[in-house]
Amino acid sequence: MSGPFRFSASITPPGAAMSGPEAEERVVAAVVEAILGHRIPPGTRLVERELGKASGASRSAIRNGLLRLAQAGLVELSPNKGASIAQCSPEEARHVFEARIAIETSTARTLAERMTASDRARLEAFIEEERHAYEAGRMEDARHLSRRFHLLLAELAGNPVLTGFVRDLINRQPLLSWGSRDHKPRFCGNEAHRAIVAALAAGDGEKAARLNAEHLRELESELGAERGNTLPAGEEAASGAGAPAGNQ
Numbered sequence: 001m002s003g004p005f006r007f008s009a010s011i012t013p014p015g016a017a018m019s020g021p022e023a024e025e026r027v028v029a030a031v032v033e034a035i036l037g038h039r040i041p042p043g044t045r046l047v048e049r050e051l052g053k054a055s056g057a058s059r060s061a062i063r064n065g066l067l068r069l070a071q072a073g074l075v076e077l078s079p080n081k082g083a084s085i086a087q088c089s090p091e092e093a094r095h096v097f098e099a100r101i102a103i104e105t106s107t108a109r110t111l112a113e114r115m116t117a118s119d120r121a122r123l124e125a126f127i128e129e130e131r132h133a134y135e136a137g138r139m140e141d142a143r144h145l146s147r148r149f150h151l152l153l154a155e156l157a158g159n160p161v162l163t164g165f166v167r168d169l170i171n172r173q174p175l176l177s178w179g180s181r182d183h184k185p186r187f188c189g190n191e192a193h194r195a196i197v198a199a200l201a202a203g204d205g206e207k208a209a210r211l212n213a214e215h216l217r218e219l220e221s222e223l224g225a226e227r228g229n230t231l232p233a234g235e236e237a238a239s240g241a242g243a244p245a246g247n248q
């Protein structure tokens with residue numbers, strides 16, 4: 001659990017290590033992608049040398065990237081132990097979902113008011129792409145699209161500050177499911193997203209916000225049940241039985 005993590009891909013170019021915002025972004029992207037791909041459990045120590053190899057970034061860029069990750073709640077910095085992937089308690093998980101519902105309720109209402117024909121076409125095309133990914137069993141694509149859907153709604157609502165909050169909260173999502181029994185990523189599914197888009201297309205921001213909140217609460221309760229916080233360690237805790245928003 002606490003051993004150093006080795007990033008699988010090295011993109012270090014020959015020559016000097018990179019610095020500046022682009023290099024920091026590479027550090028952030030390497031860690032976020034490893035977390036989103038469930039390749040890196042909470043508590044894992046992040047070694048500067050490995051981050052350097054994976055990102056090609058200089059030491060100062062790595063440190064700035066780690067600071068940004070810490071601000072987003074993805075990494076914990078300790079004077080003694082250095083950087084490690086953040087742990088997420090059940091209470092923090094609840095706070096993350098509450099925050100997502102609050103922000104995404106706001107962005108859904110705004111988007112319904114200002115949605116253009118082109119936004120609508122883009123969302124409907126997105127839903128079809130997502131459906132194809134599930135139907136073809138391309139679960140890695142489905143995972144990306146699950147995350148992308150909620151970000152896209154925030155982006156189209158037009159407030160970059162709120163979009164940044166949504167991005168940070170979604171990036172923390174994989175940390176929440178590490179308490180679950182199988183450590184597998186959870187997927188939103190296509191149907192909930194389709195219903196949200198239909199409400200937005202009808203200009204009904206209240207309905208879209210309500211459907212989105214219900215969708216997030218279902219994901220939260222699925223994760224909560226699978227963490228086994230309230231269930232005894234028996235077959236009644238087995239995942240899948242009556243799970244409301246499971247993988248498709």
Ligand SMILES: [Zn+2]
Pocket residue numbers: 146149150188189192193215
């Ligand atoms: Zn979703």
